[in-house]
Amino acid sequence: MKKTMLSALAALLLAGSAWADTIRMGTEGAYPPYNFINDNGEVDGFEKDVGDMLCIRANLDCVWVINEWDSIIPNLVSGNYDTIIAGMSITAERDEVIDFTQDYFPPSPSVYMGLSGADVDLSGGVIAAQTSTIQAGYVAESGATLVEFATAEETISAVQNGEADAVLADGDYLLPIIAESNGEFAAVGEVSIGGGVGMGIRESDGELKATMNKAISSMKEDGSLNALIKKWFGADANTF
Amino acid sequence: MFSYCVEPKSLEGLMWLSCYITTPKHMSFYTSFLVVLILISLAAPLAMAFGFAGAIASRSTIRSLRYIGKGYLAMIRGIPDIVFFLFIPIALDQAFEYLRHKALCPEVTEAIRQGNDFVVCSAAKLPLSSASEWVHDIYGFSLALLAFGFVFGAFTGNVLFGAMAAVPRSQLETGEAYGFSPSKIFRRILLPQMWIYALPGLSNLWMILIKATPLLFLLGVEDIVYWARELGGIKTGVYDYPHPDWRAWYFAVLLVFYLALTYLSQSVLDKISSRLSIGQDTMAGRAN
Numbered sequence: 001m002k003k004t005m006l007s008a009l010a011a012l013l014l015a016g017s018a019w020a021d022t023i024r025m026g027t028e029g030a031y032p033p034y035n036f037i038n039d040n041g042e043v044d045g046f047e048k049d050v051g052d053m054l055c056i057r058a059n060l061d062c063v064w065v066i067n068e069w070d071s072i073i074p075n076l077v078s079g080n081y082d083t084i085i086a087g088m089s090i091t092a093e094r095d096e097v098i099d100f101t102q103d104y105f106p107p108s109p110s111v112y113m114g115l116s117g118a119d120v121d122l123s124g125g126v127i128a129a130q131t132s133t134i135q136a137g138y139v140a141e142s143g144a145t146l147v148e149f150a151t152a153e154e155t156i157s158a159v160q161n162g163e164a165d166a167v168l169a170d171g172d173y174l175l176p177i178i179a180e181s182n183g184e185f186a187a188v189g190e191v192s193i194g195g196g197v198g199m200g201i202r203e204s205d206g207e208l209k210a211t212m213n214k215a216i217s218s219m220k221e222d223g224s225l226n227a228l229i230k231k232w233f234g235a236d237a238n239t240f
Numbered sequence: 241m242f243s244y245c246v247e248p249k250s251l252e253g254l255m256w257l258s259c260y261i262t263t264p265k266h267m268s269f270y271t272s273f274l275v276v277l278i279l280i281s282l283a284a285p286l287a288m289a290f291g292f293a294g295a296i297a298s299r300s301t302i303r304s305l306r307y308i309g310k311g312y313l314a315m316i317r318g319i320p321d322i323v324f325f326l327f328i329p330i331a332l333d334q335a336f337e338y339l340r341h342k343a344l345c346p347e348v349t350e351a352i353r354q355g356n357d358f359v360v361c362s363a364a365k366l367p368l369s370s371a372s373e374w375v376h377d378i379y380g381f382s383l384a385l386l387a388f389g390f391v392f393g394a395f396t397g398n399v400l401f402g403a404m405a406a407v408p409r410s411q412l413e414t415g416e417a418y419g420f421s422p423s424k425i426f427r428r429i430l431l432p433q434m435w436i437y438a439l440p441g442l443s444n445l446w447m448i449l450i451k452a453t454p455l456l457f458l459l460g461v462e463d464i465v466y467w468a469r470e471l472g473g474i475k476t477g478v479y480d481y482p483h484p485d486w487r488a489w490y491f492a493v494l495l496v497f498y499l500a501l502t503y504l505s506q507s508v509l510d511k512i513s514s515r516l517s518i519g520q521d522t523m524a525g526r527a528n
Contacts, residue, residue: 022368022369022370023369024369029470030470030473032476032478032479033478036478036479037265037470038265038479038480039248039263039264039265039479039480039481040263040264040265041263041264041265041267041268044478045478061370063373065376066462067460068460071460075460077356077357077358078330078333078334078358079337079357079358079359079360079365082369097356098356151469151473153469153473153474153485156474156485157485157487160485176476176477176478177474177476180476180477180482202357202359203354203355203356203357204354204355204357204359205357
């Protein structure tokens with residue numbers, strides 16, 4: 001009896017180790033259509049589709065983890081999850097702290113959004129942006145006064161209640177909001193900043209980076225990545 | 241939830257609302273109220289335990305123990321709470337993982353700290369990467385709970401320390417005159433009488449604890465503030481139930497919740513206070 005129990009226990013432990021290849025995918029869950037939490041309370045969006053497909057191709061077992069944008073890099077390096085897949089543009093500053101895979105989303109323009117009819121001074125006014133984004137960095141250097149917020153949501157409220165003259169964020173995030181605002185908001189400018197969007201991975205995790213790079217290449221080659229881009233960002237979106 | 245909720249975008253009015261407030265995402269919102277209540281009901285006894293240990297240690301006749309007790313109370317009281325709330329979960333988590341790494345993977349020779357990275361072998365992860373989501377949730381919640389217990393414990397400790405000192409000396413002397421041992425005096429005279437002096441301080445702390453629960457959100461636990469913000473934000477057409485910025489409504493619900501909770505607490509605390517005053521050598525006690 002004891003022996004059976006011991007072997008059952010051993011089997012349980014071994015079964016546990018066979019699952020050790022679980023990859024925890026960290027995302028923000030508040031930046032549609034890149035990533036968001038849908039009404040079923042699950043992670044959804046372009047990056048959910050891409051991530052799931054990458055995991056199938058790389059033969060990895062993936063789970064999704066929500067983490068605030070503010071602390072998304074610190075929690076990656078301290079090992080709370082294994083990748084960042086959260087619409088994060090590949091920049092030199094970030095590359096000093098973490099590694100990036102090749103881009104899975106091509107560079108896409110950023111848009112200034114203000115209230116309709118307002119005359120916005122883009123280089124001298126008050127511009128809102130989400131903390132630690134390439135847009136925040138851009139505004140800080142453009143001569144405008146930067147006001148930062150922890151979430152993209154709050155930057156929009158800042159424009160709505162007059163705290164900021166305009167918000168600078170990815171066009172893919174702002175344009176649906178403009179389109180559905182019944183004329184309250186309007187695009188007041190456009191700039192191209194930053195490179196493509198890549199998956200953030202710990203610098204010590206070269207193996208995972210290579211695996212993901214290979215999976216992204218295979219998705220680029222057979223056109224499945226372009227199909228997903230068109231599904232989430234419209235037929236006119238930049239593709240590979 | 242209801243059968244007519246299949247096509248949310250074709251619904252209107254009350255039907256739309258009834259579907260909207262019963263989405264699985266809203267269910268998570270409702271459940272998070274329970275999380276907050278569980279946190280309060282577990283953090284309070286934990287803080288009491290920490291506080292009691294701190295107060296006893298501070299009163300100890302053994303010098304080293306006294307220094308530890310006083311050091312604990314002084315340190316937490318002197319450093320901003322938020323620093324501890326952020327420090328304790330991260331430090332504990334890394335300490336646990338470090339110890340497990342040393343114990344479970346002695347064969348790995350690479351450094352744990354590689355540049356910015358904190359790398360332990362996959363068997364040492366806590367919880368394991370392969371563990372179910374609820375294990376991760378409970379683990380995160382427990383770390384947050386410990387932080388709450390540790391921080392509020394110090395304040396509780398100071399209140400209890402003061403309350404123990406406030407019990408009239410003559411009461412203890414009576415015990416001495418009857419030949420009670422010091423520990424018996426502590427248990428039979430000091431302890432039962434100190435509560436009434438501790439109660440105002442403790443009730444303050446209880447209220448502060450209730451109001452501090454939104455800090456859970458900072459610790460990565462998906463609490464009511466997280467869900468209120470997430471659900472209230474602008475929802476475009478990619479969601480099933482698009483709506484403008486409704487955060488004010490969601491935060492109003494939180495306001496009502498917290499007010500109800502503190503109101504209820506106050507009426508219970510008032511009852512306890514008059515119960516504890518019976519027979520005490522105090523104004524409240526004599527008035528009875």
